[in-house]
Amino acid sequence: MDEKNNVEQTEVKHKRRKRYSGTHPKKFEEKYKELQPEKYQETVKKVMEKGSTPAGMHRSICVDEILEFLNIQPGQRGLDATLGYGGHTKEMAAKLQGKGHLYSLDVDPIELPKTRERLAAQGFGPEILTILQRNFAEIDEVVKESGLLDFVLADLGVSSMQIDNPERGFSFKVDGPLDLRLDPKKGVSGAERLKSLTEEELEGMFIENADEPYADVIAKAITRYNKKGIEISTTTMLREIISEALQFIPEKTRKDDIKKSCQRCFQALRIDVNSEFEVLFEFLEKLPHVLAPGGRVAILTFHSGEDRLVKKAFKHYQREGMYSDVAKSPIRPSDEEIRSNGRARSAKLRWAIKA
Numbered sequence: 001m002d003e004k005n006n007v008e009q010t011e012v013k014h015k016r017r018k019r020y021s022g023t024h025p026k027k028f029e030e031k032y033k034e035l036q037p038e039k040y041q042e043t044v045k046k047v048m049e050k051g052s053t054p055a056g057m058h059r060s061i062c063v064d065e066i067l068e069f070l071n072i073q074p075g076q077r078g079l080d081a082t083l084g085y086g087g088h089t090k091e092m093a094a095k096l097q098g099k100g101h102l103y104s105l106d107v108d109p110i111e112l113p114k115t116r117e118r119l120a121a122q123g124f125g126p127e128i129l130t131i132l133q134r135n136f137a138e139i140d141e142v143v144k145e146s147g148l149l150d151f152v153l154a155d156l157g158v159s160s161m162q163i164d165n166p167e168r169g170f171s172f173k174v175d176g177p178l179d180l181r182l183d184p185k186k187g188v189s190g191a192e193r194l195k196s197l198t199e200e201e202l203e204g205m206f207i208e209n210a211d212e213p214y215a216d217v218i219a220k221a222i223t224r225y226n227k228k229g230i231e232i233s234t235t236t237m238l239r240e241i242i243s244e245a246l247q248f249i250p251e252k253t254r255k256d257d258i259k260k261s262c263q264r265c266f267q268a269l270r271i272d273v274n275s276e277f278e279v280l281f282e283f284l285e286k287l288p289h290v291l292a293p294g295g296r297v298a299i300l301t302f303h304s305g306e307d308r309l310v311k312k313a314f315k316h317y318q319r320e321g322m323y324s325d326v327a328k329s330p331i332r333p334s335d336e337e338i339r340s341n342g343r344a345r346s347a348k349l350r351w352a353i354k355a
Contacts, residue, residue, distance in 0.1 A: 059341050061333060077103075089119065102130070107183045109183060151297070152290075178232060218265060
């Protein structure tokens, strides 16, 4: 009996808890303190004080500017068209003071349940907040339930927790499957999309979706892999192909230029995979018809293509008499916000008021 117990004890080895590797662990799964903000508040605070976004979190941008413009009053009905981590939703729901209702939409089946649970724990349950897994292009369907809306917000940026998770494939900085879908259960992945496009189509995508100056060179390099039957299946593979293709850039600026091209190409592919411009166009078309008279809409964009679409739509519907006023120029994040959150740097906020 004793011999048996000794054998069992030697077989069961003591497992040490994984160490939090320094103040900035490199691997996503090693950042367990950042991924549990309710448990490790001090660590999260330190990461944010350094101007970084903790893993698995998202820091809402232009919150004060958005709330000032929307001027939310208790009893109103509103919509956060892009729920994400729920930061904007939380602040808007708080302004209702328990009266009225807020609807929030998101297509991401991975992050949405986490955000719903987080907001419910903070006191924002179904009596004040309705969260739906829907694309914001379906805003007209939402209004059948909600009625005309007094305020709408759309934050068109990809959430930090999506970017940081290597399994989602949004970032070229970490290795992972080249997926890039906001809803991994729908459509085709980035890898499949690259495989299906011709050289001309690839070049057009990089230009139209991201103004990539080396679109022709990068498209040619990707096409060579396609012709050999080699699938570009990971984020690292695509990054290395872009890097190899741009070795002709003078050494002085090469590293920085390659990084910028990687950012633009991943952005362009993400926009294509999720049909983001088509979805935004449909949303902007329906928007004036779902706002109550005097209703306010604010849209936060993060690159020139999105901003151009929003600007043109707002001006068009103002000429049509559907908006009484629109932003003459975009509102930018404060210098202080940009210093504390680098991801705010490219943000532009535009607004319109329903006639």
